[in-house]
Amino acid sequence: MTAETETPIESGAEPLVPFLKTGDNGPYLAGSKCGACGHVFVGERTVCAKCSARDRMEAVHLSETGKLYDFTVVHRSFPGVDTPFVDAIVDLDDGAHIKGTLLDVDPDPESIAFDMPVKIVYREAEPVNKAGTPYLTYFFVPAG
Amino acid sequence: MSDVYIVGIDMITFGRYPDRTVPSLAAEAALMALDDSGLSIRDMQALYCGNLGQASGMVGQRMLAEIGQTGIPVTNVANACATGATAFRDAWMAVKAGVYDTVLAVGVEQMGKGLLGGGSGGPSTEGLIGSGTMPAMFSHIGMEHTKRYGTTFEQFARVSVKNHHHSTMNPKSMYRKETPLEMVMNAEMIAYPNTKLMCSVNVDGSAAAVLVSEQKMKQLGLSARAIKVRASEMSSNPFEERQMAMPDFSSATRIAAARAYERAGLGPEDIDLVELHDCFATAEIVHYENLGLCADGEAGRLIDDGDTALGGRVPVNVSGGLLSKGHPLGATGIANIYEVSTHLRGEAGERQVEGARIGLTHVVGGGPGMGTACGIHILEKA
Numbered sequence: 138m139t140a141e142t143e144t145p146i147e148s149g150a151e152p153l154v155p156f157l158k159t160g161d162n163g164p165y166l167a168g169s170k171c172g173a174c175g176h177v178f179v180g181e182r183t184v185c186a187k188c189s190a191r192d193r194m195e196a197v198h199l200s201e202t203g204k205l206y207d208f209t210v211v212h213r214s215f216p217g218v219d220t221p222f223v224d225a226i227v228d229l230d231d232g233a234h235i236k237g238t239l240l241d242v243d244p245d246p247e248s249i250a251f252d253m254p255v256k257i258v259y260r261e262a263e264p265v266n267k268a269g270t271p272y273l274t275y276f277f278v279p280a281g
Numbered sequence: 282m283s284d285v286y287i288v289g290i291d292m293i294t295f296g297r298y299p300d301r302t303v304p305s306l307a308a309e310a311a312l313m314a315l316d317d318s319g320l321s322i323r324d325m326q327a328l329y330c331g332n333l334g335q336a337s338g339m340v341g342q343r344m345l346a347e348i349g350q351t352g353i354p355v356t357n358v359a360n361a362c363a364t365g366a367t368a369f370r371d372a373w374m375a376v377k378a379g380v381y382d383t384v385l386a387v388g389v390e391q392m393g394k395g396l397l398g399g400g401s402g403g404p405s406t407e408g409l410i411g412s413g414t415m416p417a418m419f420s421h422i423g424m425e426h427t428k429r430y431g432t433t434f435e436q437f438a439r440v441s442v443k444n445h446h447h448s449t450m451n452p453k454s455m456y457r458k459e460t461p462l463e464m465v466m467n468a469e470m471i472a473y474p475n476t477k478l479m480c481s482v483n484v485d486g487s488a489a490a491v492l493v494s495e496q497k498m499k500q501l502g503l504s505a506r507a508i509k510v511r512a513s514e515m516s517s518n519p520f521e522e523r524q525m526a527m528p529d530f531s532s533a534t535r536i537a538a539a540r541a542y543e544r545a546g547l548g549p550e551d552i553d554l555v556e557l558h559d560c561f562a563t564a565e566i567v568h569y570e571n572l573g574l575c576a577d578g579e580a581g582r583l584i585d586d587g588d589t590a591l592g593g594r595v596p597v598n599v600s601g602g603l604l605s606k607g608h609p610l611g612a613t614g615i616a617n618i619y620e621v622s623t624h625l626r627g628e629a630g631e632r633q634v635e636g637a638r639i640g641l642t643h644v645v646g647g648g649p650g651m652g653t654a655c656g657i658h659i660l661e662k663a
């Protein structure tokens with residue numbers, strides 16, 4: 138899987154997941170920050186799973202840079218899915234934690250460094266069960 | 282409150298039985314456990330039945346239709362990989378509370394081959410937003426251990442070598458083949474660092490146990506081979522920083538383990554053998570530390586030194602574990618209690634852990650975006 142194009146700001150494709158939004162200034166990832174404990178969640182919510190505070194959530198746009206916390210190289214997936222790919226867990230700079238696919242790296246554990254800086258890019262891609270229908274999604278790529 | 286004892290327990294040989302039904306697999310184990318106790322289904326006051334695949338299918342009632350419909354209360358439970366342990370614990374609680382003194386717990390599963398995980402309507406995110414497969418989830422857990430402590434691919438692979446070796450001595454195991462280190466490491470890579478031989482086997486299986494109160498055990502004269510339940514504990518996943526990105530199996534295990542050791546008045550140093558949830562080789566390594574079998578960061582050394590092999594300081598998964606014996610989800614949590622009970626009774630034959638007096642069983646399961654269920658039991662020869 139490669140990524141040749143830059144962010145398709147004008148994408149008319151439907152977002153692949155509910156927390157990916159298409160705003161006036163382009164796509165962004167929606168998050169929620171707890172006003173009581175400060176934890177930043179991916180997606181919209183009203184109650185804090187960490188401190189149980191209710192109605193203290195503030196809607197935020199998630200940070201688009203972070204560090205690679207953990208990864209695995211997936212070689213066997215469901216039928217039709219291109220492999221290998223790098224399944225990554227990223228700690229975003231705002232404190233949120235998010236899973237995604239890391240592009241533009243050699244899918245070899247020896248050449249991927251824990252804690253390497255990454256950034257989020259938005260691209261269109263076709264889900265394995267929706268051939269011919271592109272959806273808007275996000276990927277990680279190495280930063281800097 | 283009365284102590285609770287296992288007076289009958291057994292499991293069927295794990296394998297693939299595509300021509301059987303789920304209730305018939307459950308019935309077979311139930312009758313074996315009843316025969317092991319010398320009691321009849323007519324003696325049972327309640328049934329707790331664990332199954333995932335047909336969770337809304339009243340498997341317990343359908344099982345009774347095959348072995349005797351006595352009108353007893355049936356509770357059907359589903360709780361991910363802790364399903365069997367949950368059924369067993371519900372049975373334990375019923376006796377502990379004094380509601381019944383003689384109850385039956387059954388766990389059963391009939392599974393297809395192949396990858397577990399993912400699934401649900403709508404466009405698939407697989408490959409585009411990481412992976413929803415079980416191997417990927419558990420590989421993350423191994424890689425997190427690598428990041429923290431430098432644990433190597435070879436150390437994870439040694440878990441699989443050990444458990445496959447153990448299974449050659451277990452006639453009820455799905456597989457009974459030696460898998461040398463090179464074979465494990467060179468097998469098809471599924472999700473690094475787990476190769477195909479480091480993933481548990483999807484099989485069909487069932488296991489069952491008869492639990493009674495102390496008074497009932499004495500009244501029936503069943504003390505000789507009875508197993509005392511020293512602790513029965515469960516937990517769910519507490520909040521963890523990265524829970525939205527990667528499921529957490531360690532915190533729940535640590536909570537349940539701490540409660541179980543406290544309830545039993547024992548510590549990890551008192552445990553003679555362990556059957557833990559090695560759904561993937563990477564999982565066994567992290568659970569050594571989660572269960573307190575070694576200090577944090579020491580799990581790689583533990584496997585290297587052979588401490589967890591048969592004959593070592595604290596043998597782990599002498600049955601062959603989920604990696605080789607097989608992992609029929611709903612049955613696993615009672616099958617591991619069968620394994621430990623068999624050692625405590627001194628009836629494990631070639632794979633007997635010599636002098637085993639106290640053993641621990643552990644299951645933990647769940648999935649991305651769902652949560653975690655963990656069950657731990659500490660057992661002692663009565």
Ligand SMILES: [Zn+2]
Pocket residue numbers: 171172173174175176185186187188189190
């Ligand atoms: Zn909070």
